[in-house]
Amino acid sequence: MTLEPDTEQKHTRAAYSDGPRLLADIGATHGRFALEIAPGVLRNVAVLLCDDYPGIVPLLNAYLAQTQAQSGHIRITHAAFALANPISGDFIRMTNRDWQFSTEEVRRTLGLTTLLIVNDFTALAMALPGFKPEDLLQIGGGKPIANAVAGVLGPGTGLGVSGVIPTVDGFVTLGSEGGHVNFAPADEREFAILQYAWREWQHVSNERLISGPGMEIIYRALALRNGVEAPQRDAAAIMAAALDQRDPLCLEVLECFAGMLGGAAANLAVTLGAFGGIFIGGGIVPRMAEWFKTSPFRTRFEAKGRFSSYLAQIPTYVIMMPTPALYGVSSILSEHLRNRSGANTLMERVQHLQAELSPAEQRVAQLVIEHPRKVLSEPIAEIAKLADVSQPTVIRFCRSLGFAGLADFKLKFAGSLTGTIPVRHSQVRMTDSTHDLSAKVIDNTVSAILKFRDQLDVNSIDRAIDILRRAKRVEFYAMGNSRVVALDGQHKFFRFRIPTSSYGDSHLFALAAELLGPGDVVVAISTTGQLPELLDAVDVARAAGADVIAITSSKSQLARKASVCLAVDHSEDSTTFLSMISRILQLLLIDIMAVGISLGPAGEAAEGDSERRRLLISHLDI
Numbered sequence: 001m002t003l004e005p006d007t008e009q010k011h012t013r014a015a016y017s018d019g020p021r022l023l024a025d026i027g028a029t030h031g032r033f034a035l036e037i038a039p040g041v042l043r044n045v046a047v048l049l050c051d052d053y054p055g056i057v058p059l060l061n062a063y064l065a066q067t068q069a070q071s072g073h074i075r076i077t078h079a080a081f082a083l084a085n086p087i088s089g090d091f092i093r094m095t096n097r098d099w100q101f102s103t104e105e106v107r108r109t110l111g112l113t114t115l116l117i118v119n120d121f122t123a124l125a126m127a128l129p130g131f132k133p134e135d136l137l138q139i140g141g142g143k144p145i146a147n148a149v150a151g152v153l154g155p156g157t158g159l160g161v162s163g164v165i166p167t168v169d170g171f172v173t174l175g176s177e178g179g180h181v182n183f184a185p186a187d188e189r190e191f192a193i194l195q196y197a198w199r200e201w202q203h204v205s206n207e208r209l210i211s212g213p214g215m216e217i218i219y220r221a222l223a224l225r226n227g228v229e230a231p232q233r234d235a236a237a238i239m240a241a242a243l244d245q246r247d248p249l250c251l252e253v254l255e256c257f258a259g260m261l262g263g264a265a266a267n268l269a270v271t272l273g274a275f276g277g278i279f280i281g282g283g284i285v286p287r288m289a290e291w292f293k294t295s296p297f298r299t300r301f302e303a304k305g306r307f308s309s310y311l312a313q314i315p316t317y318v319i320m321m322p323t324p325a326l327y328g329v330s331s332i333l334s335e336h337l338r339n340r341s342g343a344n345t346l347m348e349r350v351q352h353l354q355a356e357l358s359p360a361e362q363r364v365a366q367l368v369i370e371h372p373r374k375v376l377s378e379p380i381a382e383i384a385k386l387a388d389v390s391q392p393t394v395i396r397f398c399r400s401l402g403f404a405g406l407a408d409f410k411l412k413f414a415g416s417l418t419g420t421i422p423v424r425h426s427q428v429r430m431t432d433s434t435h436d437l438s439a440k441v442i443d444n445t446v447s448a449i450l451k452f453r454d455q456l457d458v459n460s461i462d463r464a465i466d467i468l469r470r471a472k473r474v475e476f477y478a479m480g481n482s483r484v485v486a487l488d489g490q491h492k493f494f495r496f497r498i499p500t501s502s503y504g505d506s507h508l509f510a511l512a513a514e515l516l517g518p519g520d521v522v523v524a525i526s527t528t529g530q531l532p533e534l535l536d537a538v539d540v541a542r543a544a545g546a547d548v549i550a551i552t553s554s555k556s557q558l559a560r561k562a563s564v565c566l567a568v569d570h571s572e573d574s575t576t577f578l579s580m581i582s583r584i585l586q587l588l589l590i591d592i593m594a595v596g597i598s599l600g601p602a603g604e605a606a607e608g609d610s611e612r613r614r615l616l617i618s619h620l621d622i
Helices: 056-071 103-110 121-131 186-199 210-226 235-245 248-272 285-292 297-302 307-311 323-339 344-354 359-370 372-377 380-386 391-400 406-418 434-454 458-469 480-494 504-512 531-544 557-562 580-599 609-620
Strands: 023-025 030-038 041-051 078-083 092-093 100-102 114-119 137-139 150-155 159-167 170-173 278-280 314-318 472-480 499-502 520-525 545-550 566-567
Touching: 023 121, 023 323, 030 056, 030 323, 041 056, 056 100, 056 103, 078 121, 078 323, 100 103, 100 391, 103 458, 103 566, 114 121, 114 323, 121 159, 121 170, 121 323, 137 248, 137 557, 150 248, 159 248, 186 210, 186 359, 186 499, 210 235, 210 248, 235 248, 235 285, 248 278, 248 285, 248 297, 248 307, 278 372, 285 314, 297 307, 297 359, 307 609, 344 359, 344 406, 372 406, 380 391, 391 406, 434 520, 434 580, 458 545, 458 566, 458 580, 472 480, 472 531, 480 499, 480 520, 480 580, 499 504, 504 531, 531 545, 531 557, 545 557, 545 580, 557 566
Parallel strands: 023 078, 078 114, 150 278, 278 314, 472 499, 472 520, 520 545, 545 566
Antiparallel strands: 023 030, 030 041, 092 100, 137 314, 150 159, 159 170
16 A cells, blocks of 8 residues: 655645545556545545555445554545446446456445445546646647547556546546547557567557556557567566666667557547647556657657647646545545535525535625525625625536526525525424314425435446336335335336235345346335345345335335345334334325336337336326
């Protein structure tokens, strides 16, 4: 393990109110970690070797143990990881490592409220807008155009590719796997290398050659082509022999490698129209940055025939800062938490996010909190004067909260202040009139539904819908107050022509589970998730190869045993009162899954979906 120095911005920012955030950039070789204690302020930055750990959870636990040894116990609620892998859905199988895991299971294992996992070059692309001149080394000429598309690629264990597109309210990154496009040789020498690679692979992508392992292939291919005996070397040894010993074969390898990278960068630039620049990341090029400045890279980048003058305008940079993806994944996590802060009102949201804003934006937030009616009634010039900021700062404050501008913010803020939805839960009292108790029951339910909506785990719902869509048989297990939810689910899913049954007798749970097999699904519904008979039946179903979808508390035993958990964490005293709101939230999850199944895969109409959709819509009247 290698420790890097702490990174901190020069100006002080307020610490996050809910504790530090765990950030990670996990590649095929190394895992880079940090705790973000305030916006842009990283502590406990560390690098761990992935080969030392059998899976992602042991790797994460090793970092957390080392952090706790340095700083004592730290409560972490939110985390985001960049991963050198395509990200699609909850289950992840790494391409360049023998690791596989469920995002939801990792989140539960670590006891996190939020866990985001994104592609590593999506995270790196998100970091591009925040780079300073000292973070970069420009190669060749060209000047960036403000608010233009930028591209990023980087050779390491593989070849990552992405881009960033500016919008009115921020940036959009591309979830690209562009490293797997076909390699295109530019001369006879590169064609000879391609022929050598064809001996092993029918499809040779850019990643096969423009990467660490690819450098080793180029080395062997050139040794054969040149008719020389060459000792076995890995990528690091090839670079060392070229740069330190001036070994002719290894220098030729680096020249060929740099030219191939220049060609790939040029293709990315013309594909994206990347007048904001092309940025080179990854673990290889920064280690040979001085040599790279005079390498064939830039010449090859501009060698585009009729488009040479087009590419000459586009600047190219090497990213020199050690952990750039951590800043990108921090931005992605911060944006996610802004949009799903869990606040019931816009006022609560402003209070919740105030620490993440710039000092000037915090003054606008304080004005909103202390004088909300004045903010609603005054024009932007007066608001800026009262907050002692510029008018553009007022606009930036609105956009930081996810609004298009001041008018959009005022519209939503007015509704938040004057709407009928309560700010907090209202206690029903014995002295309440029928009118008051009716209003409180309805308002409390609406308030709980809105909070439930903001905390919904969409990835888990996606996975549950996918499991149900492929199910051969679905069985609902529930008792007591949840029994009506199970019956509702059976009624809906049977209309999809899926064999469906429901059991509400604890003695029948295990008997029914014993008859299940692969492709079957159990939907287990329980407010507490602690019923022993239900837990035993889930164990039997999982052992038989069936999947289990649990609608229950995220902290329960049932949640830990399930294939996927759809969390209902609304707190009710079920020992004294009926669990009314929890039942409604459970019914909502059944409806969400039913509508999701009716829409077909990714919203496309699959065979039989039209009939399913007709049956559902006629039933739900939506």
